[in-house]
Amino acid sequence: KRGNIYLSGAGPSAWHEEYPVAKGKRQSPVDINTNKTKFDPKLAADPLTIRFSDSCCQSIVNTGISFQVTSNGAGCELSGGPLDSTYQFAQFHAHWGAYLKTTGSEHTVDGVSYPAELHLVHWNTKYDDFKDAVDKPDGLAVIAVFFKRGKEHPGFGKIQDLFSKIPAKGAKVNIDFEFNPGLLMPPDSENYWTYLGSLTTPPLYESVTWIVMKEPLEVSVEQIAILRTLLWETPNGVSQMYNNFRPPVPLRDRVIRASFG
Numbered sequence: 001k002r003g004n005i006y007l008s009g010a011g012p013s014a015w016h017e018e019y020p021v022a023k024g025k026r027q028s029p030v031d032i033n034t035n036k037t038k039f040d041p042k043l044a045a046d047p048l049t050i051r052f053s054d055s056c057c058q059s060i061v062n063t064g065i066s067f068q069v070t071s072n073g074a075g076c077e078l079s080g081g082p083l084d085s086t087y088q089f090a091q092f093h094a095h096w097g098a099y100l101k102t103t104g105s106e107h108t109v110d111g112v113s114y115p116a117e118l119h120l121v122h123w124n125t126k127y128d129d130f131k132d133a134v135d136k137p138d139g140l141a142v143i144a145v146f147f148k149r150g151k152e153h154p155g156f157g158k159i160q161d162l163f164s165k166i167p168a169k170g171a172k173v174n175i176d177f178e179f180n181p182g183l184l185m186p187p188d189s190e191n192y193w194t195y196l197g198s199l200t201t202p203p204l205y206e207s208v209t210w211i212v213m214k215e216p217l218e219v220s221v222e223q224i225a226i227l228r229t230l231l232w233e234t235p236n237g238v239s240q241m242y243n244n245f246r247p248p249v250p251l252r253d254r255v256i257r258a259s260f261g
């Protein structure tokens with residue numbers, strides 16, 4: 001169906017036709033070549049401060065290209081590290097691959113994909129609101145957490161239990177239990193890479209300071225499979241949602257900094 005940005009036309013490789021910025025200087029995602037990242041002691045000197053609260057997640061919606069847990073941001077703020085101001089949490093969603101495939105994440109590390117990638121989206125509070133911030137060069141900060149197959153993650157499972165309630169694009173339910181997005185941070189969230197990039201879906205605004213956690217979060221193989229039980233529209237009708245990721249694009253004239261040596 002026309003509406004599916006990954007499956008209509010030639011998919012991500014055709015986005016530049018409608019969104020010329022797709023071939024811009026600070027697009028995302030990128031491959032993180034660990035031989036070319038640069039340790040920046042300033043990132044360690046001013047540690048990233050990630051604050052989440054138990055009461056910040058209001059609802060979960062099927063956006064037609066992922067699930068999205070939306071927050072009013074109360075008590076959920078990000079500052080320090082590469083950031084020059086305070087960013088407020090707005091939502092988290094994910095991107096993933098297909099059954100029995102190793103692809104799925106958007107960022108890759110030394111050319112290697114993870115099966116899925118979580119994005120925790122924050123907006124710069126120097127702007128009035130998310131919509132005002134979304135297209136400014138310093139408007140957004142997104143924490144990316146890779147998922148890897150391992151032990152079950154009961155916390156994420158509580159969110160996945162809601163997937164059956166949002167079967168179609170636009171479907172939305174309230175989250176009536178406490179869920180602290182901090183549960184989705186990897187055990188060690190001091191080690192990260194950071195670079196200036198963009199939204200990874202149209203309109204691809206070059207407004208994101210990316211903070212990519214080095215350590216992946218373990219979830220079970222079943223939980224990776226449950227991501228694909230969400231549904232989306234395709235040219236052949238409604239089907240399981242998968243491969244909702246943009247592959248890496250050229251780094252161009254950027255250096256990815258590391259918070260660790």
Ligand SMILES: NS(=O)(=O)c1ccc(C(=O)NCc2ccccc2F)cc1
Pocket residue numbers: 119121131134142198199200201202203208
């Ligand atoms: N995958 S990601 O890089 O983390 C990403 C984060 C947020 C958006 C978004 O808010 N799009 C809707 C949107 C776009 C433009 C203006 C307002 C919007 F709500 C898109 C991609």
Ligand SMILES: [Zn+2]
Pocket residue numbers: 093094095119200
């Ligand atoms: Zn995303």
